[in-house]
Amino acid sequence: MYKAFFGFREKPFSKTPDPRFLFLSAGHEEALARLEFVLEEREIAVLTGEIGCGKTTLSRALMDRLGDGYRFCYIVNPRLTGLEFLRTTARLLDIEAPAALKDELLEQINRVVYDSYQRGICPVIVVDEAQMISDAEVFDEIRLLTNFQLDDRNLLAVIVMGQPELRPMLASSRFEPLRQRIALNYHLEPLTLEETMEYLDFRLEKAGGMPGLFTPDAVQKIFEITGGVPRKINSIATNALLVAYGNDAALIDSTVIDEIKDELMM
Incomplete structure (x- = not known):
């Protein structure tokens, strides 16, 4: 037609998050540069913005930019319990039979993450639509993922993305321990x-x-x-x-x- x-x-205006069509406004370029730095440091980043501002496309562009040394694992439906979140993370890391008990599950994840480190790969857990998280324990598990570490570095990175209402959610005193581990808190403007x-x-x-x-x-x-x-x-x-x-x-x-x-x- x-x-x-x-x-x-x-089609020039497809709605799919194709990184080839990512327009780097000043805000998008700054967000991309900051996210790249945080992932290199293997920290936690929080990226917020209105629906349709390009958060997902930005994460895809980041994946393309960083290349083979990173493995991106997307959790697109975070309406989970804490244990379900960990089991979903385990499956994304190719753990075929995630354990039913939390301590065994964490040990499985730790082994896979350490094996990835030995192969020169940093897993990146991307939690999309994080404003939908209804179980506060999920945020605790996100924080505790950064406990997978060596003496001098973390073994994985986390990007938490969501709509603006995620910001007041995380401002609660309940999540002070998580906020202390967030290395980047960036809001993407229109x-x-x-x-x-x-x-x-x-x-x-x-x-x-x-x-x-x-x-x-x-x-x-x-x-x-x-x-x-x-x-x-x-x-x-x-x-x-x-x-x-x-x-x-x-x-x-x-x-x-x-x-x-x-x-x-x-």
């Missing part, structure tokens, strides 16, 4: 107006198209509607491309955005 019309090799224009052009070019397809007045409208959240930008930009294609329009201006905004806001 519109791909051939606009000269794209692929894009600015200028970054929104750069983001649109970046993804257009990455898909094989030309920059400038969205006029400045269209970008202004998109920014006002989306608040600079990349996932929302992707949605409205895709719909705008479809409308422009249907109208045989070479440019997308604010009238196109006006045509679709009510439907999108529903």
Whole structure:
């Protein structure tokens, strides 16, 4: 459909977290650099941001950047008990039969983590949607994962990602021991107006198209509607491309955005 019309090799505004399409705003670039440092130090990092701000895409880009010396293990549904969290972690580390008893389970994980260290690999446990954690014991287990260590270094790293409500959750006095072990606490902000224009052009070019397809007045409208959240930008930009294609329009201006905004806001 519109791909051939606009000269794209692929869809420019897919919602999948493809690191090739990660636009490094000032905030995203800083977050990526800080996360890379924390993982090199094998510490705990907390990354928060609004839904659709690019947290997951950022973690995928980090995985690509760090290469073979790291093994990323994603826990995408953290609604677990403490023991379930450890058993899930064990399975992600390729422990085929996680023990039923906690002390035996921790010993299994310790053996695998130490074996990874001997092979020059650092496991990275990524806990996504951490604001959904309902059992406080899970946060205790996240903290205690950093007990897998030698005299001079930890043997694994942890990234805890979530929506803004994760921040007040962790501010509770209940989690003071965990906070003391967090090496990075970074909040990912939405894009600015200028970054929104750069983001649109970046993804257009990455898909094989030309920059400038969205006029400045269209970008202004998109920014006002989306608040600079990349996932929302992707949605409205895709719909705008479809409308422009249907109208045989070479440019997308604010009238196109006006045509679709009510439907999108529903």
